[in-house]
Amino acid sequence: MDIDRFLATNQPTWARLDALCRQARGGIRRLAPAELDELVRLYQRASSHLSYARTYYDDPSLTARLTTLVAAAGALVYGTRGRSWRGVGRFFTTSFPAALWSARWFIAVAAGLTFVPALAIGIWLAHSPKAVDAMAPAALREAYLNHDFANYYSSQPSAQFAAKVTTNNIQVAFFAFGGGIFLCLLTAALLVMNGANLGEAAGLFASAGQTGRFFGLVLPHGLLELTSVVIAGGAGLQLGWSIVAPGDRSRVRALADAGRRSVTIVLGLILTFIVAGSIEGFVAGSTLPTAARVAIGGSVEAAFVAYAVVAGRAAAAKGWTGAVGEGETGPAMPRSVPVRAGRAL
Numbered sequence: 001m002d003i004d005r006f007l008a009t010n011q012p013t014w015a016r017l018d019a020l021c022r023q024a025r026g027g028i029r030r031l032a033p034a035e036l037d038e039l040v041r042l043y044q045r046a047s048s049h050l051s052y053a054r055t056y057y058d059d060p061s062l063t064a065r066l067t068t069l070v071a072a073a074g075a076l077v078y079g080t081r082g083r084s085w086r087g088v089g090r091f092f093t094t095s096f097p098a099a100l101w102s103a104r105w106f107i108a109v110a111a112g113l114t115f116v117p118a119l120a121i122g123i124w125l126a127h128s129p130k131a132v133d134a135m136a137p138a139a140l141r142e143a144y145l146n147h148d149f150a151n152y153y154s155s156q157p158s159a160q161f162a163a164k165v166t167t168n169n170i171q172v173a174f175f176a177f178g179g180g181i182f183l184c185l186l187t188a189a190l191l192v193m194n195g196a197n198l199g200e201a202a203g204l205f206a207s208a209g210q211t212g213r214f215f216g217l218v219l220p221h222g223l224l225e226l227t228s229v230v231i232a233g234g235a236g237l238q239l240g241w242s243i244v245a246p247g248d249r250s251r252v253r254a255l256a257d258a259g260r261r262s263v264t265i266v267l268g269l270i271l272t273f274i275v276a277g278s279i280e281g282f283v284a285g286s287t288l289p290t291a292a293r294v295a296i297g298g299s300v301e302a303a304f305v306a307y308a309v310v311a312g313r314a315a316a317a318k319g320w321t322g323a324v325g326e327g328e329t330g331p332a333m334p335r336s337v338p339v340r341a342g343r344a345l
Contacts, residue, residue: 003057010049014069017042021072043073094315096268099261099322100231101312106241107234113191114230118199125203132207135200145208149201150217153285162281169225169273173232177266180236183244187236194229216290220297221280224304228272235262260323275300 020039024031031039050066053059100107125131135141156164172190179186205214239255239262246254279300283293320326 003059003062006053006057007062013042013045013049014066017046017073018069021069021076024076039073040077043070043077046070046073091264092268092271093311094320095264095322095326097308097311097322098315098320099264099268100308101316102261102321103231103234103238103265104312106238107231110187110191110230110233110237113188113233114195114198114226117192117195118202121196121199122203122206125200126206129207132204135204141204141208145205145210149205149214150285153217153280158281158285160281161285162277165221165280166273166277169229169277170270172229173266173269173273176229176233177236177239177262180238180240180262181243182240184237184240187233187240191230191233198226212290216294217284220284220293221276223297223301224272224279225276227301227304228269228276232266232269235265238262257323260326261321263324264322272304 017039020031020035020042023035024039046066047070050063050070053062053066057063125135132141136144153161155161172194176187176190179190201218202211202214205211239258242254242258243251249257279297283296286293288296315322
């Protein structure tokens with residue numbers, strides 16, 4: 001392509017990129033989301049044009065012009081990325097733990113809905129041979145206890161298995177969250193069902209005197225996984241309760257406020273499910289000693305709980321609630337308001 005044709009073909013791209021750069025110089029927020037995407041796309045195209053011009057054309061003025069344009073656009077693009085990374089950091093240091101802390105009582109209720117049925121059914125099966133016999137034929141129970149349950153964790157290559165269980169767990173979390181919109185009923189039912197399934201498995205192993213083997217397989221990944229499902233359920237209960245008891249707000253406003261906090265929780269849980277799925281895929285079915293596998297799961301769980309409590313309490317003390325969009329406007333309320341002579345200063 002000769003230089004005149006090159007200029008004629010690409011001049012509109014450079015002019016548009018220059019216009020977007022001028023528009024954004026007073027602040028990248030002056031660009032609409034679509035314009036920001038266009039800026040990135042045109043920056044990448046102009047960069048390739050600059051490389052092509054340097055290789056095939058001996059034109060210092062064209063090279064200088066494109067270098068200036070690409071440098072200006074690059075400063076905006078990478079500056080935006082820097083702010084995006086800061087936003088991600090703020091999400092995990094402030095928004096996510098603040099949202100967890102604000103929903104702590106709903107999370108406690110979700111834990112009760114999960115673990116009370118699990119304990120009740122587990123203890124019942126552990127001490128009732130008739131109940132165990134009613135669950136399934138003896139041959140099926142034996143296969144489940146001695147082969148099927150353990151083989152599940154090594155049924156696929158580790159990476160594939162980890163991806164599969166992570167996807168499944170995220171889907172369960174979204175169901176637990178979304179079910180809250182039905183006045184908490186679907187979320188409560190899912191949590192009780194999840195706890196009942198856990199209790200059935202634990203009770204069956206306990207009735208056969210294999211409690212240690214069960215927990216050795218479940219605890220490495222199950223601690224963080226169950227915690228995450230319970231938290232997702234708590235987010236769903238928070239959502240549903242805003243409709244049941246909106247307080248002095250309209251139900252629409254209460255639902256919107258609760259939804260902004262609950263969505264933050266669900267987004268943050270994606271990372272915990274990835275970690276839990278990785279442990280389930282690479283650790284739970286591995287040849288590591290049981291104590292080592294449980295220690296890995298216990299350490300990750302302890303770290304997450306400590307993070308949620310410490311960071312959540314600190315963020316809440318500064319007025320953060322974890323609501324979506326709060327990062328742009330600051331915390332919802334100041335940590336404290338000094339008072340003097342009977343009025344706030």
